[in-house]
Amino acid sequence: MPVLMVHDLVKKFGTMTAVDHVDFTLNPGEILGLIGQNGAGKTTTFRMILNFIEPDQGQIRWQGQPFTQAQYNQLGYLPEERGLFPKMTVMDQISYFAELRGMKRATIRAEVPRWLDRFAVKAKPTDKIRDLSKGNAQKIQLIATLIHHPKLIILDEPFSGLDPVNVSLLREGMLDMKREGAAIIYSDHNMTNVEQVSDQLVMLRQGEMVLNGTVDQVRQQFGRIKVYVETTLPQEQLAAIPGVVRITPRRHDLELTLADEAVGREVFKLVTAQGYLPEFSQQPPTLEEIFKLKAGADHE
Amino acid sequence: MSKFRIVFRQVYLKNLKSGTYIWMVLAPLVFLLIGGVITIGIVKTQQPVNVALVTPQAELAPLVASLPKKNDAYQRATKITTEAQAKQALSRSKLDGYAVLTSQNNQMKVSYVSRASGQGLPFSTLDAQFNQLSLQYQAERLQLSGAALQTLLAPIKTTQTTVAFNDQGKAEKRDNNQQVVNTIVATAVSVLMMMFIMMYAGMIASEVAAEKGTRIMEIVLSSINVNTQFIGKIVAILALIMTQLGVYVVLGLVGKPLVTHYLFQAFPAVKSMLSNFKLPGLAAGQLVLTGLFLIVGIMTYTVLAAMLGSLVSTVEQAQQAITPLSMVAVLAYILGIMAGNGVNNPLIKVTAFVPLLSPILAPARVSAEAMSVSAGWLSLLISVVVLVLLYYVSLIFYRANVLVYSDSNLWQSWRASWRILTNRQRQSRP
Ligand SMILES: Nc1ncnc2c1ncn2[C@@H]1O[C@H](COP(=O)(O)OP(=O)(O)OP(=O)(O)O)[C@@H](O)[C@H]1O
Ligand SMILES: [Mg+2]
Numbered sequence: 001m002p003v004l005m006v007h008d009l010v011k012k013f014g015t016m017t018a019v020d021h022v023d024f025t026l027n028p029g030e031i032l033g034l035i036g037q038n039g040a041g042k043t044t045t046f047r048m049i050l051n052f053i054e055p056d057q058g059q060i061r062w063q064g065q066p067f068t069q070a071q072y073n074q075l076g077y078l079p080e081e082r083g084l085f086p087k088m089t090v091m092d093q094i095s096y097f098a099e100l101r102g103m104k105r106a107t108i109r110a111e112v113p114r115w116l117d118r119f120a121v122k123a124k125p126t127d128k129i130r131d132l133s134k135g136n137a138q139k140i141q142l143i144a145t146l147i148h149h150p151k152l153i154i155l156d157e158p159f160s161g162l163d164p165v166n167v168s169l170l171r172e173g174m175l176d177m178k179r180e181g182a183a184i185i186y187s188d189h190n191m192t193n194v195e196q197v198s199d200q201l202v203m204l205r206q207g208e209m210v211l212n213g214t215v216d217q218v219r220q221q222f223g224r225i226k227v228y229v230e231t232t233l234p235q236e237q238l239a240a241i242p243g244v245v246r247i248t249p250r251r252h253d254l255e256l257t258l259a260d261e262a263v264g265r266e267v268f269k270l271v272t273a274q275g276y277l278p279e280f281s282q283q284p285p286t287l288e289e290i291f292k293l294k295a296g297a298d299h300e
Numbered sequence: 301m302s303k304f305r306i307v308f309r310q311v312y313l314k315n316l317k318s319g320t321y322i323w324m325v326l327a328p329l330v331f332l333l334i335g336g337v338i339t340i341g342i343v344k345t346q347q348p349v350n351v352a353l354v355t356p357q358a359e360l361a362p363l364v365a366s367l368p369k370k371n372d373a374y375q376r377a378t379k380i381t382t383e384a385q386a387k388q389a390l391s392r393s394k395l396d397g398y399a400v401l402t403s404q405n406n407q408m409k410v411s412y413v414s415r416a417s418g419q420g421l422p423f424s425t426l427d428a429q430f431n432q433l434s435l436q437y438q439a440e441r442l443q444l445s446g447a448a449l450q451t452l453l454a455p456i457k458t459t460q461t462t463v464a465f466n467d468q469g470k471a472e473k474r475d476n477n478q479q480v481v482n483t484i485v486a487t488a489v490s491v492l493m494m495m496f497i498m499m500y501a502g503m504i505a506s507e508v509a510a511e512k513g514t515r516i517m518e519i520v521l522s523s524i525n526v527n528t529q530f531i532g533k534i535v536a537i538l539a540l541i542m543t544q545l546g547v548y549v550v551l552g553l554v555g556k557p558l559v560t561h562y563l564f565q566a567f568p569a570v571k572s573m574l575s576n577f578k579l580p581g582l583a584a585g586q587l588v589l590t591g592l593f594l595i596v597g598i599m600t601y602t603v604l605a606a607m608l609g610s611l612v613s614t615v616e617q618a619q620q621a622i623t624p625l626s627m628v629a630v631l632a633y634i635l636g637i638m639a640g641n642g643v644n645n646p647l648i649k650v651t652a653f654v655p656l657l658s659p660i661l662a663p664a665r666v667s668a669e670a671m672s673v674s675a676g677w678l679s680l681l682i683s684v685v686v687l688v689l690l691y692y693v694s695l696i697f698y699r700a701n702v703l704v705y706s707d708s709n710l711w712q713s714w715r716a717s718w719r720i721l722t723n724r725q726r727q728s729r730p
Contacts (some may be wrong), residue, residue, distance in 0.1 A: 050522050052703050069525055072303075077522040083514030100523035144519070278593045 001064055002027050003152050004049065005184035011044055011207075018044040022058075031174060033194045034187040035211075036204035037295055041147070042187035043080050045204070046154055049185075050077060062152070073102035076150035080157050080187075082141050086130035086182035088114070090123055090140055097144040108147065115143045119169055135166055142170065144267070147175060153177060155186035159193055170207045171197050191287035201287075203294055210294045215233035219284040223261035226289070228253050230279035231271045241266050253279055303524040307532030310685060312539050315503055324499045327542050328492055329551065348375035349419045351426075352386040352398040360401055363433055373422035390415055397421040401430065408443060409436040418660060431630060486640025486668040493597060493660045494545075494633040499620050501601040501629075504537055505609030508702070509618035512610065517702050526699050530606065534691070537602050541595055589676050590663040599660020600687045607694035610701035632657040636664035644670050653679045655686035 004026040011019040019041040028030050034042050048055045051067045062071050084093050089147050091112055098108045112125055119139045123132050132140065138161060145153065154175075159167050174184055174197050188194070194215060201218060203211035211218050230253040231238075238256065239247055243263030248255040258264060264282045271277055285293065315321050351374045355364050361381075369376045372500075377395060380386050386398040390413065397414030399421075410430050414421050439449045511517045520529060608621040639648050639661055652661040652671055662679040665671035704716060 047703070052518070052521065072523050072525075075522060077519060079515050081515045083516050083519075085514065085516065094305070094312055096517060097523070100303060100520060102303075134471075192487040 002061075003063060005059075005061040005064075006045070006049065007059045009045065009048060009060070010056045011041075011048060011053065012056050016246075017207050019048070019055075019204075022202070022207075022208075022209055024153075024202050024209075024212065026185055026200075028181045028183050029178055030199045031178055031184040031186070031197050032200040032202060033191075033198035034185060034202050034204065035189070035191060035194065035291065036187070037189060039206075040204040041207040042204060044207075046077075046185075046187070047154055049154065050075075055225070070257070071150065071152075074151040076145040076148065076153040076182075077102075077119070078141060078145045078155045078158055079224055084129045084137060084141060088129055089125065089130065090121075090127050090132070091125035093129055094140065094144045095146060098147050101148040101150070103148050111147060112143070115147055119143060119173065120166075134229070135162060138162065139166070139169075142173070143246055146173065149180065149182070153182055153184040153186075155184065157187050157189070159188060167193070180240055191291045194287050203291065205294060211290065215287065218290065219287065222285050222290060223294075224264060224282045224284050225258045225261060226227070226283045226285050227256040227258060227264055227267055227278060227282045228283070229256065229267065229271055230254075231277055235272060238267065238270065241270065302597050304528050304532045304535075307520075307524070307529050308536045311507065311533050311536035311579070315507075315536070315540055316543070320499065321504065321540065324496065325547055327495070328548075343516055347419070349373065349396045349422060350377055350394065351421060352377045352380040352389065352395055353401065354381055354383050354386050354398060355401040356383060357401075357403060360403060363437060364401055367429055367433065371425070373425040386413075393418070399426060399430075401433075403437075408437060474641070482666065483640050486664040487637055489663045489667050490633050490636030490640060490660050493594060493636070493663065494629055496541075496594065497598055497629050497659070498603045498626060500537060500598045501605035501625055502543065502619065503540075504602050505605040505622045506615050506618040507533065508606050508609035508698075509621070509679065510615045512612070512702055513614040521703065526702065527695065527709050530695050533606065534599070534603060538550050538595070538599060541598050545591055545594070585673055586663075586666055586676075589666060589673060589680065592680055593659045593663045593676075593683070596683045596687055597656075600659065600683065600690060601629065601655060603687070603694040607697045607701075610698045628656050629660070632660040636660040639665045639670060640668050653682055655683045658683050 002025045006022060006024050009019055009022040010017065022041070022045060024032060034045065036042050044053070047053045049050070049060055053201065088096070091196075094112055094115075095105065095108045099105065110145070116123065116125070117279065119142065121139045121143070122134055123140070129137060142242050145155070153174075158170055158174075162170060171193065174186070178184060181243075186199065189231065191201075198215055200214055201211060202209055211220070211221075228250075229238075235247050235254065238244060238254070243259045243266070244256055245259050246257040248257075256267060258267075261282075268280060268282075271280060348370070353364050353367055353376060355361055365378075367376070369378055377389065380389055380395070380398070383398075383400050385402075386395065389395045390398060393415065394419035396414070397412060399410050399412050402409050402411075408430070410426075412421055412423070412426070435452060436449070439452060444452065511520065604625055605622050608625065609618050612618060612621045635648055635651055635657065639652070648661070648665070649671075651657045652665050652675075654661075658679045662671065662676050666676045668674060
């Protein structure tokens with residue numbers, strides 16, 4: 001049974017539609033990336049899932065049921081804007097949040113040092129929050145989100161503000177939780193982390209779902225419309241092929257964007273006419289390219 | 301542990317350890333202590349004036365000896381019987397002054413000598429005594445009868461009565477000082493009430509605003525029901541009030557025997573000073589009423605402050621958010637001071653029953669004996685009913701506000717929260 005099912009979700013603020021018919025399903029052990037630019041409706045979607053605001057339309061089901069108080073302890077939530085009590089110690093702060101999720105004090109006290117280690121937090125349990133660096137504080141908050149081993153984890157832009165080392169620590173952490181069977185939904189502004197951690201992705205654009213599916217599905221959806229070729233032929237000759245939309249010179253080769261996968265054959269014919277060539281590769285667009293494509297596309 | 305208890309414990313312990321709370325609990329004790337030290341200081345420096353009363357004429361000696369050895373005004377050095385001795389004692393600062401009584405041609409004469417660095421002699425007391433002595437002397441010399449002498453010596457009789465009216469409308473005797481005491485007690489009640497109310501209101505408002513501002517509210521509300529959180533906070537504040545009152549009760553019980561045993565023993569003057577007055581606000585029934593008003597009053601302001609605190613998005617705005625509440629409290633405080641000063645117009649009479657004003661006004665008026673204790677209980681009942689209503693109203697607004705962030709001003713936030721509220725109700729209708 002899916003941990004979370006979101007069906008046909010709509011939320012309007014006045015005349016503006018923040019979330020527009022959003023659908024997805026999340027199974028145990030799956031990670032879903034909710035991708036979108038600023039104002040796309042990611043946080044609003046989370047807030048509806050968390051029952052903070054009521055949807056104007058649509059349903060949300062937790063393990064097949066509407067949200068009840070019983071689910072609080074199975075949930076981990078990292079809000080978009082991070083916040084901790086500056087005067088509290090690391091231990092007290094984590095302890096407070098974890099107790100609110102139903103954990104026993106003794107268990108928390110025993111587990112905190114392990115978690116600090118795991119996320120390489122440079123702080124002792126007795127340190128005050130206000131003395132921590134921003135990144136370390138962020139990791140404390142992450143620990144507070146995960147320490148009770150929730151079944152559903154909601155992370156609103158968890159990667160923002162982390163350096164590359166911490167980004168990979170977080171990815172590892174997410175994959176660990178996934179292996180334990182947790183379902184994770186997180187939001188991000190771009191596709192950078194999607195390929196490494198996501199099973200599914202949903203892209204929102206002004207509240208609408210513009211992409212939805214597994215990473216492979218999404219990429220295949222566009223076909224192999226990218227050709228990377230290293231050739232001595234002048235660019236004009238390639239551009240003259242019908243169906244070549246755009247040519248972008250790169251350091252050693254050219255990147256051709258095609259209107260259709262089939263155009264690739266024409267390009268191949270032309271560039272191999274003179275025999276040997278060091279590189280010819282036809283690929284689906286990267287997620288980043290898809291993101292830019294979709295984010296920039298006109299509203300249909 | 302239930303989630304209610306987790307919230308309760310967190311809010312309770314955090315504030316219990318805070319400097320603001322500790323100061324608030326100690327402040328009245330510090331004032332009391334300072335007041336006590338000053339009183340003792342005054343009593344202590346008021347040492348009796350040492351005088352010697354002497355006469356060189358043997359026939360006057362019995363008369364002089366008949367004068368009191370000690371009274372409120374002075375203490376006599378009875379061993380000193382001659383002017384020479386007195387002079388010597390004066391030079392050695394054993395005396396503050398002396399009086400020499402002589403008689404010439406049956407005319408009595410007193411000359412006073414006092415030391416510049418000593419305490420001033422109580423001339424009026426001494427004069428009166430010597431006048432009395434002179435009358436007695438002349439009467440004996442003229443051989444007046446005992447009865448005639450009595451009549452002659454009888455001083456004019458004066459009486460002073462100030463009355464206050466009790467519950468049954470019966471006049472009770474009071475002396476003038478009592479009114480002063482009433483005013484002081486009523487003012488103290490007003491000041492303390494106002495101080496406690498504002499401190500607790502500020503405490504809960506910044507508590508709520510801080511959680512909202514740090515976005516901890518979002519995590520907490522994804523862990524527990526908003527109603528549970530609200531009641532956890534409110535009950536924690538209630539517990540803080542009870543703790544504070546508990547501290548006073550314990551200190552009172554411990555302190556009373558200390559005061560009566562040691563203080564009164566060491567400074568009998570303090571005892572006689574206090575026993576002159578009936579402390580109206582300190583009678584058991586009124587003390588309980590004042591305590592309950594304190595609890596109900598603070599709780600009323602607390603639930604409103606929680607609601608107002610939920611409107612703003614940062615701690616810094618919390619004080620601004622409770623400004624309207626502060627203004628009501630200040631109004632109540634001013635009226636309370638007026639009530640303490642015996643102002644008794646219809647406006648003040650009515651406001652002693654108005655919730656938010658009554659927690660300050662009613663105890664002040666009861667302390668000033670302008671309002672009966674039973675009327676005080678009625679006013680308390682009204683306050684309790686209104687408190688329950690305000691609790692639910694505040695909870696509804698709190699629920700709507702805590703997750704709405706805006707940079708707009710208070711009034712706009714207020715309107716936004718109202719919109720959300722009416723929206724929700726429309727939606728919940730089928
Ligand atoms: N309480 C609210 N009242 C009015 N409009 C709102 C409210 N909350 C969100 N919005 C609007 O809804 C839209 C979606 O906002 P949302 O916060 O969901 O975006 P987001 O995808 O999380 O963006 P970001 O990446 O910047 O966090 C935005 O245009 C925002 O201004
Ligand atoms: Mg967001």
